[in-house]
Amino acid sequence: MEHLVVRWDVANRSGLSGEAAAAQEYVVKLPDRIRKLAERASARKAKTKVVHSPFSWIFDRKVEL
Secondary structure (H helix, E strand, O other), X not given: OHHHHHHOXXXXXXXXXXXHHHHHHHHHHHHHHHHHHHHHHHHHHHHOOOXXXXXXXXXXXXXXX
């Protein structure tokens, strides 16, 4: 997402209406928000215990749940 914001030069657009300026500000902040959410999800996943369960219809192969 950050690549697209830089590529389209979203942060440096000028002459926007009030609503467009608000949308511009929102889009420019999105990459940081997404990065923080991904870090939290990764930390939460690292904390959880991995549970394996055998499935008979997959030849008793153990599958992570």
